[in-house]
Amino acid sequence: MGVYWAIAVRSFRRFSTYRIATASGAFTNTVFGFILCGIYLTLWHERPGLGGYDASDALTFVWLQQGLLMPVGIWGATTTGELGERVRSGEIAVDLYRPTHLLLWWLSVDLGRAMFQLVVRGGAPLLVGAFVFDLKFPSSPLTWLAVAAGVFLAILVSFGIRYLVALSGFWITDTRGMEQLALVLSTFFSGMILPLVVFPGAIGDIARATPWAATMQVPIDIWLGRNPGGTGSALLFQLGWIVVLLLGAQLVTSVATRKVVIQGG
Amino acid sequence: MVERVLRAPSQYWMLIMMWIRSSMAYPASFVLMLFSSMVLTVMDFVAIVLMFSHISSFGGFSLAEMALLYATASMTLGIADLLTGSIERVGERIRTGTFDVYLIRPVPAFLQTTADGFALRRLGRPLQALVVMVFAFSRLDVDWTVARGIVLVVSMIAGSVIFGAIFVLGAAFQFLAVDSAELANSFTYGGQTMTQYPLTVFGKEIVRAVTFVVPLAFVNYYPVLYLLDKPAPLGLPSWIGLLSPLVAVVMVALASLAWRGGLRRYRSTGS
Numbered sequence: 390m391g392v393y394w395a396i397a398v399r400s401f402r403r404f405s406t407y408r409i410a411t412a413s414g415a416f417t418n419t420v421f422g423f424i425l426c427g428i429y430l431t432l433w434h435e436r437p438g439l440g441g442y443d444a445s446d447a448l449t450f451v452w453l454q455q456g457l458l459m460p461v462g463i464w465g466a467t468t469t470g471e472l473g474e475r476v477r478s479g480e481i482a483v484d485l486y487r488p489t490h491l492l493l494w495w496l497s498v499d500l501g502r503a504m505f506q507l508v509v510r511g512g513a514p515l516l517v518g519a520f521v522f523d524l525k526f527p528s529s530p531l532t533w534l535a536v537a538a539g540v541f542l543a544i545l546v547s548f549g550i551r552y553l554v555a556l557s558g559f560w561i562t563d564t565r566g567m568e569q570l571a572l573v574l575s576t577f578f579s580g581m582i583l584p585l586v587v588f589p590g591a592i593g594d595i596a597r598a599t600p601w602a603a604t605m606q607v608p609i610d611i612w613l614g615r616n617p618g619g620t621g622s623a624l625l626f627q628l629g630w631i632v633v634l635l636l637g638a639q640l641v642t643s644v645a646t647r648k649v650v651i652q653g654g
Numbered sequence: 655m656v657e658r659v660l661r662a663p664s665q666y667w668m669l670i671m672m673w674i675r676s677s678m679a680y681p682a683s684f685v686l687m688l689f690s691s692m693v694l695t696v697m698d699f700v701a702i703v704l705m706f707s708h709i710s711s712f713g714g715f716s717l718a719e720m721a722l723l724y725a726t727a728s729m730t731l732g733i734a735d736l737l738t739g740s741i742e743r744v745g746e747r748i749r750t751g752t753f754d755v756y757l758i759r760p761v762p763a764f765l766q767t768t769a770d771g772f773a774l775r776r777l778g779r780p781l782q783a784l785v786v787m788v789f790a791f792s793r794l795d796v797d798w799t800v801a802r803g804i805v806l807v808v809s810m811i812a813g814s815v816i817f818g819a820i821f822v823l824g825a826a827f828q829f830l831a832v833d834s835a836e837l838a839n840s841f842t843y844g845g846q847t848m849t850q851y852p853l854t855v856f857g858k859e860i861v862r863a864v865t866f867v868v869p870l871a872f873v874n875y876y877p878v879l880y881l882l883d884k885p886a887p888l889g890l891p892s893w894i895g896l897l898s899p900l901v902a903v904v905m906v907a908l909a910s911l912a913w914r915g916g917l918r919r920y921r922s923t924g925s
Contacts, residue, residue, distance in 0.1 A: 413837035420840040424848045427856035435709045563683060569690035576694065584703040589707040 392489060393497040400501025411506075415513040418455040422514050431448040432587075440586030448611050449525045450584050452518035453609045456511035457540070461504045461547045461604050463579050464572060468499045469551035473568070480564060485646055492635075492642050496548060503544045511532035525613060532611075535620045539608035542627035547604045549634025551577070556638070559645040574599075578604035586615075593605070599628040658762065665761050669769035677774055684775065690720035691778025695732070698850060699724050699786055701907035713852040721881060724850045726874035730780030730813030731846040738818040740770045745828035745835050754922050764913060767825070802881055805896065805920070809877035814899035816873050817842060819905035822913055829916030844869045861887050872901040882920050 398540040404411075429447040433439055442450065462469070472495050475481040484491055518524055554571045557591050558564045576582060578601035585596045585606045596602060608624050610616040677684050702724060706717045715723065744767050756763040796802065823919040824838020829836075846870070853861050853875050864870040865888070872895075879886055880895030 407833060409831050410836065413831075413834040417836050417840045417844065420844045427848075427860070428851055431713050431851075431855040432705055432709065435712065440707055455795070464851060472860035563680075566683070566686055569687070569694065573690065573694050573697075576697055576698070581702055582697050587699065587708065588704060592704075596884070 393493055396494060396497040397501035397504070400409075400498045401505045404502050404505040411509050414459065415510050416515040418458065418510060419517050420451050422455045422518050423521075425455075425628075426518075429560050441615060442551060442584065442586055442613075445523055446615060447584070448518070448522045449613060450580075450609055452515045452522075452524060453612055454580065454605060455514045455518075455603055456507075457543070457608065458581070460507040461512045461539075461543050461549070462499075462503070462551060463575050463581055465551060465568065465606060466499065466502060466547075467494065468502050469548070471557050472552070473558055473564055476555060477562075477564065486629075489652035491646065492552065492638055492644060495552060496545075498546050499551075500544065507540070522610055527612060531612065532620075535624065536608065536612050538624060539611040539620075539627065542624065542631060543604045543608045545631045546627060546634060549631060549638055550600060552638045553634070553641060556641050556645055559641075575601050575604070576589050579604050580609070584609075600634065603627040610629075656770075660834065662762065662765060666765050666769055669761070669765065670772040673769070673772035674774050676875040685848065687775040688778050688781075691775050692817035695728065695779040696782040696786070696849065698728070699782075702850070713855040714850050719878075720851075721790035722882070723874065724796065725783045725790055726810065726813065726878055727846050727849040728778045729787065730810060730873050731817050731842065732776070732781075732783055733810075733814035733840070734780060734817035734821060736773075736776040737814075738768045738821045739776065740772060740827075741768045741821055741825040741833050742838060743767075743770060745832045746801055748828065748920070751834050751922060753920070763917060764822075767786045780789050787847055788833045796881060797883075800918035805877060805880060809898045809916050810873070812902040813877070814870065815902040815906050816898070819902070819909035820845065820868075822909040826909070826912035826916040835891065841868060845873070849874050859887065865890070869905065872898045 429451060430444060433442070433444040433447050437443070439447075447590070458464070459466075472481075475484065484494065487494065511616050515524075519526075527536055550571065552565055554564070557567045559565065578585075578596045578599045585593060585602060587593075588596050597606070603626060607616070607627055611620050611623055614620070684770065699721070702712075702720050703717070705712065706720070710716070712720055744753065747756075747767070747770075753763075753767075756766040759766065798882075821838065824835075828834055828838065833919070848856070848864070849870055853864060853871055853896050861871065865872075875899055876886060876890075876895035880892060883892075886892050888896050
C-alpha cells in the first residue's frame with residue numbers, strides 16, 4: 390500500500406512543477422467559464438427553470454464543469470496518454486517487470502495528477518466564478534462529504550475508461566481511432582457540451598445512464614443537490630460503473646499480460 | 655525581402671505536401687480521422703440544436719441565423735487551425751531545443767513552424783462548418799446580390815486571417831513563457847465558442863472588448879449582421895461588417911511584429 394501512496398505523491402509533485410502551463414490552463418478555463426455563463430444566462434432567461442435548474446444552478450454548473458474538466462480527464466489525461474504511448478512503443482514491458490500491480494500503479498499515478506489539478510485547475514476558476522457570480526455552495530458538512538466522494542468516484546470512473554482505451558493498444562496497433570471515439574463519447578455524454586438536464590426526451594435518459602454521466606453531470610448534481618433520485622442513488626450509480634469498469638480493466642490487464650507479445654518481439 | 659515573400663507560398667506548399675503524403679500512406683486511417691474530426695467539431699452545433707428543442711430564439715437569433723453564426727465561426731477557426739494551428743507547438747520545440755534546426759535551414763522559421771506536422775484531417779472542422787452553412791442558407795431568406803456574395807467570401811478569408819494572427823500571437827508569447835501554449839486557446843477556441851453566439855448576449859463591455867481590443871467580432875459577427883440586415887450594436891454603423899479585411903491587415907502586422915520580436919530574443923536551451 391505504501392508504495393502506491395509514494396507513487397501518487399510523486400505524481401502530484403511532478404504535475405506541480407509545470408507552473409506556467411497550469412496557470413495558463415486555469416486562465417483558459419476561467420475565460421471559457423465567462424463565455425459559457427453568458428450563453429447559459431441567455432438560455433435560462435429564455436426558459437427559466439429549464440431542466441429543473443434555476444439560473445444560479447446553471448452558472449454554478451459552468452464553473453464546476455470547467456473545474457472538473459482537467460482533474461477528471463474528460464478529454465483524456467497526460468497519465469493515461471503516456472500509458473497508451475508505452476503500450477504502443479513496447480516500453481510497457483518495463484512496467485510489467487515491476488513488483489507492483491499494473492492497474493494500481495497507473496491508478497496511483499493518475500490520482501496524484503488528479504488531486505493536483507483538482508486543487509489548482511479546479512479551485513482557481515471556481516474562486517473567480519464565485520467572486521463574480523452568485524454561485525451555489527453546499528450548505529451542510531454532509532453534502533460536502535458527498536461532493537468529495539462524488540468527485541473521487543468520478544475520477545475513478547474516468548480512469549477506468551481511459552485505462553481500457555490505453556490498453557486497447559495491446560490488440561490494435563493504431564489506437565488513434567479508439568481515442569477519438571472515446572473523446573467523442575465523453576464530450577457528448579459527460580455534460581461537457583451542455584448540461585445533460587437540457588437534453589430532451591430519450592437522448593437525455595440514455596445520456597444519464599452512461600458511465601460518462603458519472604464523470605461530470607452526476608458529481609455536479611450532487612453539489613447542486615439536484616440528482617433526480619437523491620444523492621445516495623447518485624453515488625451508487627457511480628459505484629456501479631466503477632465496479633464494471635475496474636473489473637473489466639483487471640480482466641483486460643490479466644489477459645494482456647498473459648497472452649500478448651509486446652511490440653518489438 | 656520581396657523575393658523571400660514571393661518564395662514563401664511554394665516553400666510552404668512543399669512542406670505541407672510532405673506531411674500530406676505521409677498521412678495519405680494509410681488512406682483508410684486518414685478518412686476515419688477526417689470523419690471523427692468532423693464529428694468532434696460539430697458537437698458545438700449539436701449543443702445549439704439541443705438548446706433549440708426548448709427555445710425558439712436565442713438573443714434575437716433564430717436557429718437558421720444561429721447556424722450561420724456557428725458555421726462562419728467554425729469555418730474561419732477551422733481554416734486558421736488547418737494552416738497555422740501547428741505553430742502552438744513552438745514552445746515544446748523551444749524547450750526540447752529542436753527549434754534550432756529551423757533556424758539553420760534555408761526556409762523561414764515561421765513557415766517551418768506553421769507547417770510542422772501539418773494535419774490535413776483538420777479539414778474536418780471547416781468541412782462540417784460548410785455543411786452547416788448550406789443548411790443555414792437553405793433556411794434563410796437572404797436577398798443575394800453579387801456584393802453580398804463577395805462580402806461573405808472576403809469576410810471568411812479575413813476572419814481566418816484574424817484567427818491565424820491570434821494563433822501566431824499566442825505562439826510568439828511562448829518565446830517569453832515556454833509552457834503557455836494553452837493561454838492562446840482562450841482567444842482561439844474560446845473566441846470560436848464565443849463568436850458562435852450573438853455577441854450582445856455577453857453584455858456591452860464584452861462587445862466593446864471584442865470590437866476594439868481583441869477584434870473577434872470582425873471574424874464573423876459584424877459580417878453576418880450585414881448579410882442578415884440586422885443593426886450593429888453600440889450604435890455602430892451597419893457597414894462595420896465591411897471592415898473585416900482592414901482589421902485582418904492590422905492583426906497580421908501586429909502578429910508579424912510579435913513573432914519577429916520573439917524570434918529575436920530567442921536563446922536556445924543550453925546545458
